[in-house]
Amino acid sequence: MHLLTTQQMAQADQLTMDSGLSGCDLxxxxxxxxxxxxxxxxxxxxxxxxxxxxxxxxGDGYALGAILVREWRxxxxxAVAAPKDDSDAAWARSKWGKDVRPLSEFRPDGSAIIVDAxxxxxxSRPLEGDALxxxxxxxxxxATIVAVDIPSGIGGNDGKIYGTAIEASDTVTFFRGKPxxxxxxxxxxxxxxxxxxxxxxxxVLRTIDSNCRLNGPFLWIGSLPSSENSTHKYExxxxxxxxxxxxxxxxxxxxxxxxxxxxxxxxxLVAPPDAARVHAAHLTAIMVNEAETREDALERACNGKERAxxxxxxxxxxxxxxxxxxxxxxxxNSALKTIVLDADALTSFREDPxxxxxxxxxxxKNVVLTPHEGExxxxxxxxxxxxxxxxxxxEAARRSxxxxxxxxxxxxxxxxxxxxxxxxxxxxxxxxxxxxxVLAGIIAGLAAQNMPLFLAACAAAWLHAEAARSFGRxxxxxxxxxQLPAILESLFDTEERGQ
Ligand SMILES: NC(=O)C1=CN([C@@H]2O[C@H](COP(=O)(O)OP(=O)(O)OC[C@H]3O[C@@H](n4cnc5c(N)ncnc54)[C@H](OP(=O)(O)O)[C@@H]3O)[C@@H](O)[C@H]2O)[C@@H](O)CC1
Ligand SMILES: [K+]
Numbered sequence: 001m002h003l004l005t006t007q008q009m010a011q012a013d014q015l016t017m018d019s020g021l022s023g024c025d026l027x028x029x030x031x032x033x034x035x036x037x038x039x040x041x042x043x044x045x046x047x048x049x050x051x052x053x054x055x056x057x058x059g060d061g062y063a064l065g066a067i068l069v070r071e072w073r074x075x076x077x078x079a080v081a082a083p084k085d086d087s088d089a090a091w092a093r094s095k096w097g098k099d100v101r102p103l104s105e106f107r108p109d110g111s112a113i114i115v116d117a118x119x120x121x122x123x124s125r126p127l128e129g130d131a132l133x134x135x136x137x138x139x140x141x142x143a144t145i146v147a148v149d150i151p152s153g154i155g156g157n158d159g160k161i162y163g164t165a166i167e168a169s170d171t172v173t174f175f176r177g178k179p180x181x182x183x184x185x186x187x188x189x190x191x192x193x194x195x196x197x198x199x200x201x202x203x204v205l206r207t208i209d210s211n212c213r214l215n216g217p218f219l220w221i222g223s224l225p226s227s228e229n230s231t232h233k234y235e236x237x238x239x240x241x242x243x244x245x246x247x248x249x250x251x252x253x254x255x256x257x258x259x260x261x262x263x264x265x266x267x268x269l270v271a272p273p274d275a276a277r278v279h280a281a282h283l284t285a286i287m288v289n290e291a292e293t294r295e296d297a298l299e300r301a302c303n304g305k306e307r308a309x310x311x312x313x314x315x316x317x318x319x320x321x322x323x324x325x326x327x328x329x330x331x332x333n334s335a336l337k338t339i340v341l342d343a344d345a346l347t348s349f350r351e352d353p354x355x356x357x358x359x360x361x362x363x364x365k366n367v368v369l370t371p372h373e374g375e376x377x378x379x380x381x382x383x384x385x386x387x388x389x390x391x392x393x394x395e396a397a398r399r400s401x402x403x404x405x406x407x408x409x410x411x412x413x414x415x416x417x418x419x420x421x422x423x424x425x426x427x428x429x430x431x432x433x434x435x436x437x438v439l440a441g442i443i444a445g446l447a448a449q450n451m452p453l454f455l456a457a458c459a460a461a462w463l464h465a466e467a468a469r470s471f472g473r474x475x476x477x478x479x480x481x482x483q484l485p486a487i488l489e490s491l492f493d494t495e496e497r498g499q
Contacts, residue, residue: 002205012176026199030060034060044073049075051106051114055083062095063096104133107137113146121149132164144170151168153165168190182422212420217494221491224446238265238307239441239448243276246275251314269287294327301328302336308340308447370440400416405457429472439461442459463487464480
């Protein structure tokens with residue numbers, strides 16, 4: 001599903017109005033959509049307190065009030081300022097036609113439903129004065145809060161809080177969601193998101209240049225590898241995982257198991273001899289190859305049948321890892337097409353990230369970088385602050401020439417050409433040691449089966465979170481790979497049933 005910025009939503013609005021529907025029609029439809037949610041949440045006698053701003057978000061609030069009083073509901077409206085004369089919002093206020101009290105007089109009734117129609121797509125600065133106080137009062141009350149379009153104070157494009165922001169239990173938005181509904185902290189303030197259709201036609205998306213999508217199976221299920229037609233393990237796809245030293249083998253082992261559970265037919269760990277023995281004691285289905293030196297490991301990678309490799313987890317930050325990564329990126333004429341750079345492989349380039357980016361751009365490999373925020377700020381120090389997470393990831397992908405999967409509870413995946421996906425099913429359960437190693441392994445496992453790399457990264461982020469959810473409390477990273485087969489199976493089942 002596309003996500004639209006506030007500017008793109010305004011464009012959708014305008015394109016719709018150009019083809020005949022008026023702004024007042026859209027506002028009326030928007031208000032009807034919010035009313036349908038209020039009817040589900042409110043008892044017949046429950047007080048509805050609507051807070052209206054000066055723009056069209058406020059207009060939606062007045063139009064909603066007019067609908068609800070016709071149903072004999074008990075409605076109060078408080079406004080921060082009157083709408084401009086002759087605006088759609090002024091039309092809606094005239095439809096309401098009853099008393100409007102100043103926002104400074106708003107006192108929440110703990111048993112009421114508060115409708116937040118203060119600011120939506122037009123939020124242009126931090127909340128202050130009466131609006132700020134009203135939002136704080138509403139949040140401090142026991143009332144249920146329903147936000148119109150987006151909780152007031154949340155930036156529609158970046159999900160950031162401007163001054164303060166409404167904490168809604170439900171948010172009703174129109175046509176498509178916005179990045180700010182899905183990026184934290186906005187996602188936390190949004191509550192349940194209801195996306196309602198108000199007469200904007202799908203075809204406007206052909207004109208609007210939207211590059212941001214919500215991640216989910218609908219995006220990549222058609223490309224998800226199925227092992228049905230492969231009879232040989234190498235035909236199914238092989239992955240190579242680079243191991244660190246004997247005392248830090250766990251991370252690479254997690255990546256290897258995840259790659260195998262994601263469907264790679266053959267997974268090999270390449271490890272220094274003492275580490276190889278540790279792996280051998282733990283593993284059965286995963287192959288282990290010894291490599292005496294870094295050069296041996298590189299040679300093994302270049303002469304193998306593996307299409308995808310993971311390097312970084314548990315390897316150890318430093319010059320040897322840098323050289324190995326640069327060697328892999330440079331190697332031509334090998335089956336290895338995809339390299340997932342994670343953890344130590346990212347941190348090793350913190351002093352000179354440009355060396356890494358130059359090598360990625362110069363080489364012929366498809367590369368995914370999987371930083372968490374800390375690793376990201378080491379590689380892209382001037383992008384770390386201020387920007388929206390989507391913009392940070394997109395700019396990092398453009399600069400590095402790699403797909404960037406910026407981890408977090410709202411993981412963002414970006415391609416160098418500007419396509420972005422926001423992952424919606426992240427969970428705090430994933431904040432556990434080794435979880436990132438598993439994610440890197442899933443990406444490699446899917447890429448080894450020839451899944452297009454951006455889609456593989458999107459699918460991996462979603463499957464990884466789904467695996468955590470399906471295990472639940474008490475999860476440790478070791479549990480994640482084992483959850484994957486059942487999740488993959490149910491995805492294929494669903495697709496076969498055409499759902
Ligand atoms: N797109 C669609 O499909 C449809 C959209 N619809 C609705 O329209 C909404 C967008 O309407 P909108 O453009 O009028 O913006 P809105 O959010 O009402 O705010 C603008 C006003 O607030 C003011 N203001 C801003 N920040 C402020 C602050 N911190 N503190 C104080 N003031 C502040 C700002 O002042 P200014 O920046 O101009 O000085 C301006 O006066 C959208 O969210 C949806 O609900 C539906 O009706 C129909 C279909
Ligand atoms: K709002």
